[in-house]
Amino acid sequence: MEPSGGSVDDFISSVVPAARQRDALRLVPLMQKATGHTPVLWGRIIGFGSYHYRYASGP
Numbered sequence: 001m002e003p004s005g006g007s008v009d010d011f012i013s014s015v016v017p018a019a020r021q022r023d024a025l026r027l028v029p030l031m032q033k034a035t036g037h038t039p040v041l042w043g044r045i046i047g048f049g050s051y052h053y054r055y056a057s058g059p
Contacts, residue, residue, distance in 0.1 A: 001042060002042075003040045004041050004042060004043050007041070008028065008040070011046070012024045012028070024046070031046075031048050032048060034048075035048040035049055
């Protein structure tokens with residue numbers, strides 16, 4: 001999966017209901033500070049950095 005290149009701000013402004021939008025506006029700066037990564041839109045998910053999981057069963 002690759003980042004979609006969309007705007008995180010535009011995505012958050014389209015979120016309904018308004019309470020969920022307010023939650024996102026509070027959480028994004030907290031997550032950015034905690035992870036040290038800039039928020040990136042991955043489809044309809046806001047991500048902070050990436051990690052490649054490796055399993056005993058394979059890559």
